[in-house]
Amino acid sequence: MTEEALSGPTPAGADAPGGATLNDMRGERDRNPPGMSLLALLREDLATHESLFAHGFLALAANRLGNWRMGLPGVVRPPFTLLYRFLHLVTLWCARIEMPYIVQVGRRVRLWHHGGSVLGARCIGDDVQIRHNVTLGLANHGDPVTACPIIEERVILGAGACVLGAVRVGHDSIVAANAVVTKDVPPYSLVGGVPAKLLKTFEPAPLSTTVKLSDRSAPRRDAAA
Numbered sequence: 503m504t505e506e507a508l509s510g511p512t513p514a515g516a517d518a519p520g521g522a523t524l525n526d527m528r529g530e531r532d533r534n535p536p537g538m539s540l541l542a543l544l545r546e547d548l549a550t551h552e553s554l555f556a557h558g559f560l561a562l563a564a565n566r567l568g569n570w571r572m573g574l575p576g577v578v579r580p581p582f583t584l585l586y587r588f589l590h591l592v593t594l595w596c597a598r599i600e601m602p603y604i605v606q607v608g609r610r611v612r613l614w615h616h617g618g619s620v621l622g623a624r625c626i627g628d629d630v631q632i633r634h635n636v637t638l639g640l641a642n643h644g645d646p647v648t649a650c651p652i653i654e655e656r657v658i659l660g661a662g663a664c665v666l667g668a669v670r671v672g673h674d675s676i677v678a679a680n681a682v683v684t685k686d687v688p689p690y691s692l693v694g695g696v697p698a699k700l701l702k703t704f705e706p707a708p709l710s711t712t713v714k715l716s717d718r719s720a721p722r723r724d725a726a727a
Contacts (some may be wrong), residue, residue: 529602550671565607605621615634669684672689
């Protein structure tokens, strides 16, 4: 999904669910998490991915830079725009992860592995984990930007999962590998299949999705992804 597709025709004045206005989704301002500098965000992303060479870190770095530059005065922005475009291309070619800067990304998001991911969401919440070959985007060609999905906090998206259309994946949920989600997912849910159906409901207690490779044990919900 290209930036042009995400910023395509939408009725004037339309707002996207989740609080994002049309102007926000056209990339006209910095939508990085508030209260943190670019350097602080990059440090946190690096700690989350545990490697400077992780493909997910590269994709997030490009996204963060693309947003940060929009907070600069227009006269000094062009060099950073060129740098963002270069990093975006490197991410596409080397990591095969497409995530334009106009996708609002929360804190401590982890993009596991590389390859085939198209992440055209309206927003991705804090502590989300995304496996390889995940697709987030429009359900139909030519749909407006407001028809992209919202991924809430602490969601786990399994390998090959697709979330399509103006749907919301509720917080603390898991989308199983190769599932195709075309309807809203309630919080604390496990969904799977084509089309995705509710398989299980978790107890309403938020669980950390932070994973450290140095630990032998993984979160008990991560295996289901």
